[in-house]
Amino acid sequence: MANRTRRHGAGSGARGGSRRRRLPLRLLLPVSVLVALVAMLMLRGYVHSEILADHRIRPPAPTGTVPQKILDGGPVIDTRAGRTETMSVPDHHLVLTFDDGPDPTWTPRVLDVLKEHDAHAVFFVTGTMASRYPDLVRRMVDEGHEVGLHTFNHPDLSYQSTSRIDRELAQNQLALTGAAGIRTSLFRPPYSSFADAMDDASWPVTRYIGSRGYLTVVNNTDSEDWKKPGVDEIIRRATPQGGKGAIVLMHDSGGDRHQTVQALDRFLPDLQKQGYAFDNLTEALDLPSAHTPVTGTDLWTGKAWTFLVQASEKVTDVLVVGLAVIGFLVIGRFGLMLLLSAVHARRVRRTGFAWGPPVTEPVSVLVPAYNEAKCIENTVRSLMTSDHPIEILVIDDGSTDGTARIVEAMGLPGVRVIRQLNAGKPAALNRGLANARYDIVVMMDGDTVFEPSTVRELVQPFGDPRVGAVAGNAKVGNKDTLIGAWQHIEYVMGFNLDRRMYDVLGCMPTIPGAVGAFRRSALERVGGMSDDTLAEDTDVTMALHRDGWKVVYAENARAWTEAPESVQQLWSQRYRWSYGTMQAIWKHRRALVERGPSGRFGRVGLPFVSLFMVVAPLLAPLIDIFLLYGIVFGPAGKTITAWFGVLALQAVCAAYAFRLDREHTSHLISLPLQQILYRQLMYVVLLQSWITALTGGRLRWQKLRRHGGVSAPPGPSGPSGPSARPAPALHGGPAR
Known part of the structure; x- marks a missing residue:
């Protein structure tokens, strides 16, 4: 020093x-650091859904406006370009879907089991989790799995405006782009169920989602693994009857998923022996890939987003x-x-x-x-x-x-x-x-x-x-x-x-x-x-x-x-x-x-x-x-x-x-x-x-401006108090 x-x-x-003109410059860096720290915390809070989270779940509503062929149809709903169609997975084909991830603990274990048994699946990721764990999303894509959107903050979209829905989709895609360099055409609404559960509150959302170019994917086989009913029960609920095809709902995030991983490790080889194939959704339906590569400005915008989110996570840990x-x-x-x-x-x-x-x-x-x-x-x-x-x-x-x-x-x-x-x-x-x-x-x-x-x-x-x-x-x-x-x-x-x-x-x-x-x-x-x-x-x-x-x-x-x-x-x-x-x-x-x-x-x-x-x-x-x-x-x-x-x-x-x-x-x-x-x-x-x-900068002594405001020691011990008396000062010599 x-x-x-x-x-x-x-x-x-x-x-x-x-000197007064230089003051803002010398304050610029420390104030900028403070503002940057606050901004990083705000970004972390936003990504962790701690400000925009909406946990309301709408109760069942009438179904008067839902077309009957939707209620009686398959779990893949296509309302793109004004269509009103559904699709089902062919017999002896299973599409495993995992919601709410990626999770740093359980998603890698799910991926390991899938890789071990040469099976593919569809992961419906939230934007918040994809932003925080982009490496896991990249691994999903690299290992041949499909990725779909599950909104950014996981709200019930029937409560949301179209502008909020657009924002949820755009930010979910932004996170996916930053993580894996792709866009996807697959979407699963939060809190969704079977097609026959579509009602007058969720059907307008599904139509709007289709108008934005997405296939809506629900399910027709629910493992209910989120209830943690036990490995045997998860396998029983996930297994379709009579060799039929199905879209199976599971979860790789949202809590302890060790039962899901254990069930998956038994479920895959057992059904493969019965002649089932575990495909991506578009493979099972013989459709073009749901993934589209992203290039140019959109790609770098996505990468910048995930970089900032990762930085906010690390900065917050340090803070x-x-x-x-x-x-x-x-x-x-x-x-x-x-x-x-x-x-x-x-x-x-x-x-x-x-x-x-x-x-x-x-x-x-x-x-x-x-x-x-x-x-x-x-x-x-x-x-x-x-x-x-x-x-x-x-x-x-x-x-x-x-x-x-x-x-x-x-x-x-x-x-x-x-x-x-x-x-x-x-x-x-x-x-x-x-x-x-x-x-x-x-x-x-x-x-x-x-x-x-x-x-x-x-x-x-x-x-x-x-x-x-x-x-x-x-x-x-x-x-x-x-x-x-x-x-x-x-x-x-x-x-x-x-x-x-x-x-x-x-x-x-x-x-x-x-x-x-x-x-x-x-x-x-x-x-x-x-x-x-x-x-x-x-x-x-x-x-x-x-x-x-x-x-x-x-x-x-x-x-x-x-x-x-x-x-x-x-x-x-x-x-x-x-x-x-x-x-x-x-x-x-x-x-x-x-x-x-x-x-x-x-x-x-x-x-x-x-x-x-x-x-x-x-x-x-x-x-x-x-x-x-x-x-x-x-x-x-x-x-x-x-x-x-x-x-x-x-x-x-x-x-x-x-x-x-x-x-x-x-x-x-x-x-x-x-x-x-x-x-x-x-x-x-x-x-x-x-x-x-x-x-090694120079800091000069800066004389403070004084006003002479302290004229005497305050309080009873000052000159006017009882202890005041002439000083026994000593005579000094001439001034030097």
């Missing part, structure tokens, strides 16, 4: 209209596996979060719990800033209320909006401004680190505000000499908008509940840039802040783990940050986070095979981060895709219940997280919509990140 340098802010070319994986990850993650967060909460509440001796020595607070004119004053003033001794270093990374001048004009004690040419956030942090006076260094963003107790709470874990870094509790300050409320849920439920879990597991993946603290000696040992990735906070955290340092979470060290306020800005931020996280995972991949602390982190931390931060969000849209599939194709009730079950589990985790963070739960009302839309957003973000990574 290529490493990319970047800056706090992109140049003018990255901020103008050209089902993906759904199982994401289901396991979601349930597993939430289970772990609830369990380990409870362990973490009990540890924090435990009487007498302490990291070690209280940390009271001064610390350095580094504030890298690029064009933060709207936010920087609030940020610095919040630090001035700190109840822990600090020095404040604002590192202006080549701002063009007067950020440095604003801080200097404030004239606050203990605040130093360090100017540098625009070199990126890691360089700014390293510059601040070089100028910091104290061994503990707190880092925050220029759009973030601290509570008075934040620094004190953040540095207490350094009482344990094994602790190299501490993650604070980053919270959304501008949560009054819908997008802000969604991010508030994500921060409280996703990030902070995750951090409690990772804290217990000892594999905290990221010290948030908005609120984190480091031991200077630990940073120096890993080479400081690196610009190898777009997620320098994740990169350095992983490096500290590999160097043997403990990285922990201080939940009471709260910081309030300004979250993106538009989908465009949110997309840009998460794209950078996702791509940077993937870079960091790739950079530290050798930890998987190393020994010691690095190996422990590699075999615990890296898999967790990869599964929960990369794989799970990438697969999460499958939950909503299958919700749509289930609603459209069924079973809708079970699908909706399962989806709400997952949502309920998320709601439980979210409510518990809000309770731990002492947050009002009113924002959780938007959780269902947040879950649906965020899944799609993170899918697009992660897929685009993968594309960027695999193609």
Whole structure:
């Protein structure tokens, strides 16, 4: 995975209209993949008859309009070109017919028995099954059997309009063409019986079918194998009396057909010994073949259809596996979060719990800033209320909006401004680190505000000499908008509940840039802040783990940050986070095979981060895709219940997280919509990140537009609360 340098802010070319014009192009591929997946599922649902299936069966009707010669005639009815004729199979000829296939289990066994006994048959296939198993249709034709149509979706045609009948025939032929390159002139209506069962409801359909050029084939000997009456009974019912010819109805699909196969294996040789021939229908009737080769555009259209159906089957199989994986990850993650967060909460509440001796020595607070004119004053003033001794270093990374001048004009004690040419956030942090006076260094963003107790709470874990870094509790300050409320849920439920879990597991993946603290000696040992990735906070955290340092979470060290306020800005931020996280995972991949602390982190931390931060969000849209599939194709009730079950589990985790963070739960009302839309957003973000990574594309740092909406830490612990008091800030030297 290529490493990319970047800056706090992109140049003018990255901020103008050209970037907005490129946005649809960079979204095109991931959105196209999502649409293609949905289309494949829709095609599968259609082919599996889960939307158009009509299982109504019309009861017997009067026969007043049916010609008597049809009722008294043979099982082959010819109404083509205005004819009203029937035909019967000659004596000592049997035409075996098999309905409803092909079936991947039973049709091959039927074909094997027929081949063994040198017998032919007619297979009346449905379009849905022929589309799914074209190889079996091709085998039927190659082995000399005839194939007839049995509609696409197997409805009772007496309930259907002529346009629906035409569609059933056309799609059945399309599947047959794609499978075997032929058309057929044979047709058997679903739920048909003997000719004398023709009535006023089915006769108009038969006449219409004839007008479309088809012979209608019913039967005059029914094995009733679908009832599974036993092998002997199937043979008895299938055997004609007195050497007469017959069309025998059997089934090679629709359920367990082992009795049919066993009966066939005895029936064929027994009747062949009695002088019976098992022919195709047209052979028995001495008619031209029912098959007509298809060429040209029609052939390729049919092949394209079967190819797409086969692709939809394979894609759906993969998606089902993906759904199982994401289901396991979601349930597993939430289970772990609830369990380990409870362990973490009990540890924090435990009487007498302490990291070690209280940390009271001064610390350095580094504030890298690029064009933060709207936010920087609030940020610095919040630090001035700190109840822990600090020095404040604002590192202006080549701002063009007067950020440095604003801080200097404030004239606050203990605040130093360090100017540098625009070199990126890691360089700014390293510059601040070089100028910091104290061994503990707190880092925050220029759009973030601290509570008075934040620094004190953040540095207490350094009482344990094994602790190299501490993650604070980053919270959304501008949560009054819908997008802000969604991010508030994500921060409280996703990030902070995750951090409690990772804290217990000892594999905290990221010290948030908005609120984190480091031991200077630990940073120096890993080479400081690196610009190898777009997620320098994740990169350095992983490096500290590999160097043997403990990285922990201080939940009471709260910081309030300004979250993106538009989908465009949110997309840009998460794209950078996702791509940077993937870079960091790739950079530290050798930890998987190393020994010691690095190996422990590699075999615990890296898999967790990869599964929960990369794989799970990438697969999460499958939950909503299958919700749509289930609603459209069924079973809708079970699908909706399962989806709400997952949502309920998320709601439980979210409510518990809000309770731990002492947050009002009113924002959780938007959780269902947040879950649906965020899944799609993170899918697009992660897929685009993968594309960027695999193609070696460049991703520039994109400066988010800030509005300065977070003016003070909300709540009773803010500047207006009882804990507010002047900061014991230390006087610094001249600005550099």
